Amino acid sequence: MKIKSKLIAALIALLLFGCINMAPEKLDENPEQPGCTPQFPDMNVTYNNYVKKIITRYCITCHQGGNSPGPGNFSTYNGVRIYADFFAVRVIQDRADMPQGNAPLPKYVRDSLNIWINNCSPEN
Numbered sequence: 001m002k003i004k005s006k007l008i009a010a011l012i013a014l015l016l017f018g019c020i021n022m023a024p025e026k027l028d029e030n031p032e033q034p035g036c037t038p039q040f041p042d043m044n045v046t047y048n049n050y051v052k053k054i055i056t057r058y059c060i061t062c063h064q065g066g067n068s069p070g071p072g073n074f075s076t077y078n079g080v081r082i083y084a085d086f087f088a089v090r091v092i093q094d095r096a097d098m099p100q101g102n103a104p105l106p107k108y109v110r111d112s113l114n115i116w117i118n119n120c121s122p123e124n
């Protein structure tokens, strides 16, 4: 009887421990940006499937490092991502001033960039 109850206690402990271990660990956080939770988890806008194309078309002439007039180098994912915090004001809002000297990007493009930013600017 004594051995049996010890065994049951051990089994319960194992079960509890197992469950704790299996608890999902903040699955919804972006590993590249700890603390950021994607706001539109069903929307798949990534650097590689969308943002890169937009940056190449509208921004890279001025943001490619070296002697280019704009800051940063937007030719890589990390180069763009470190400026992501500025996008809301400079690129996405209706009175955005980027691309410099031009009208703001088409609304649907800005909406897509907004989703990318609010999903923690994923690469893939």
Ligand code: HEC
Pocket (backbone or CB within 6 Å): 055, 058, 059, 060, 061, 062, 063, 069, 070, 071, 083, 086, 087, 090, 091, 098, 099, 100, 101, 105
């Ligand atoms: C004609 C050149 C030109 C183009 C095209 C251009 N930019 Fe810029 N951008 C600049 C310059 C110059 C600055 C720095 C002066 C300033 O902040 O206004 C700047 C600043 C910025 C900043 C602020 C950086 C900071 O440190 O505050 C962001 C963000 C930005 N650009 C994003 C973009 C994006 C995204 C595009 C494409 C949609 C783009 N730019 C297109 C010239 C350009």
